[in-house]
Amino acid sequence: MYRLYSMLVPMLLLVFTVAGAPAPVAAAGEVNIYSARQEALIKPLLDRFTEQSGIKVNLVAGRPEALLQRLQSEGRNSPADLLLTVDAGNLNQAMVAGVFQPVESAVLNEVIPVNLRDPEGHWFGLSQRARVIIYAKDRFDPAGITSYADLADPALGNKICIRSSANVYNQSLVASRIAHLGVEATEEWVRGLMANLARPPRGGDRDQIRAVAAGQCDLAVVNTYYIGGMANGSEADQDAVAATGLIWPDQEGYGTHINVSGAGVAKYARNRDNAVKLLEFLVSEEAQSWYASANYEFPVRPGVELSDTLAAWGEFRADDLDLARLGEYNPEAVRLMDRAGWR
Numbered sequence: 001m002y003r004l005y006s007m008l009v010p011m012l013l014l015v016f017t018v019a020g021a022p023a024p025v026a027a028a029g030e031v032n033i034y035s036a037r038q039e040a041l042i043k044p045l046l047d048r049f050t051e052q053s054g055i056k057v058n059l060v061a062g063r064p065e066a067l068l069q070r071l072q073s074e075g076r077n078s079p080a081d082l083l084l085t086v087d088a089g090n091l092n093q094a095m096v097a098g099v100f101q102p103v104e105s106a107v108l109n110e111v112i113p114v115n116l117r118d119p120e121g122h123w124f125g126l127s128q129r130a131r132v133i134i135y136a137k138d139r140f141d142p143a144g145i146t147s148y149a150d151l152a153d154p155a156l157g158n159k160i161c162i163r164s165s166a167n168v169y170n171q172s173l174v175a176s177r178i179a180h181l182g183v184e185a186t187e188e189w190v191r192g193l194m195a196n197l198a199r200p201p202r203g204g205d206r207d208q209i210r211a212v213a214a215g216q217c218d219l220a221v222v223n224t225y226y227i228g229g230m231a232n233g234s235e236a237d238q239d240a241v242a243a244t245g246l247i248w249p250d251q252e253g254y255g256t257h258i259n260v261s262g263a264g265v266a267k268y269a270r271n272r273d274n275a276v277k278l279l280e281f282l283v284s285e286e287a288q289s290w291y292a293s294a295n296y297e298f299p300v301r302p303g304v305e306l307s308d309t310l311a312a313w314g315e316f317r318a319d320d321l322d323l324a325r326l327g328e329y330n331p332e333a334v335r336l337m338d339r340a341g342w343r
Contacts, residue, residue: 030056031274036064036085037261041295049281055274064090071099081269086261087168091123092327100264107280111301115322116260125260126282127297129223131173133247140218147250152192161208161217164201165342169223174337175329176257176321190340201343206230213240228296228309248316255319
């Protein structure tokens with residue numbers, strides 16, 4: 001026994017020296033999510049998933065940048081099974097940072113259009129939003145505005161509001177134009193847009209809508225789900241939306257720029273199978289219908305009925321650009337925006 005013990009001890013020490021401390025055992029029936037979406041925008045769906053599957057969902061909410069940094073610093077000790085965030089730019093950044101693992105799911109690949117997911121399965125779009133142009137109904141004729149390119153027309157001097165270049169939504173819009181038009185033409189467009197601002201870029205998309213309604217500018221660039229949320233919000237927000245009209249840009253060109261909220265399975269997920277089950281639930285007809293009615297976002301699943309709010313905006317042609325390219329061109333977009341004075 002002594003000889004056996006003396007042989008085993010060095011062997012065990014070697015195992016722990018090479019492998020480090022053992023990873024905690026995965027908790028059965030759980031899934032842990034790091035979410036950059038507000039809790040109110042995702043919690044009801046997570047509760048419904050638990051009701052149907054019996055899998056408990058543990059949610060940690062935070063800013064996209066903070067959650068990514070947390071995942072990176074935690075490394076293999078991270079409890080996260082899934083990272084849910086907004087914008088393909090953020091999803092690509094997380095992929096490049098190495099915090100996702102590829103997933104092969106027949107359900108996800110069948111339901112989600114190929115341009116709305118990473119081709120190697122690192123991340124999947126779960127809901128869509130369009131970045132559109134709004135205008136002041138009482139004082140602006142929208143007849144001459146049919147594309148994003150028109151926003152650089154010198155005739156629109158001092159008429160446009162937009163948020164800062166630090167916002168990933170604007171970065172992705174610029175990245176999409178680089179993908180379609182190249183760097184030189186896109187930089188020229190950004191410089192023209194900046195020359196037409198009514199005020200320095202500031203605030204969020206809701207602030208741009210309120211600014212148009214208040215007469216601070218005649219045009220603004222915003223995401224559709226902010227319009228939907230305000231149209232169903234406070235009386236003041238409903239009045240602000242009622243004072244504006246919506247333009248679907250580039251219907252005769254490559255289509256209106258779209259983006260997604262989406263998610264990927266964490267590299268060191270201990271509840272990997274449960275994470276995949278949750279992803280598959282989030283693209284079910286029930287979940288996709290909820291996105292449309294409660295969050296005012298467009299489903300990624302084809303054929304899902306739109307809410308009254310979304311349907312009232314009418315049909316539009318969406319840009320079918322592979323959203324993975326938005327992440328690819330994001331660094332160039334940021335440099336370009338900085339050169340052109342978009343702060």
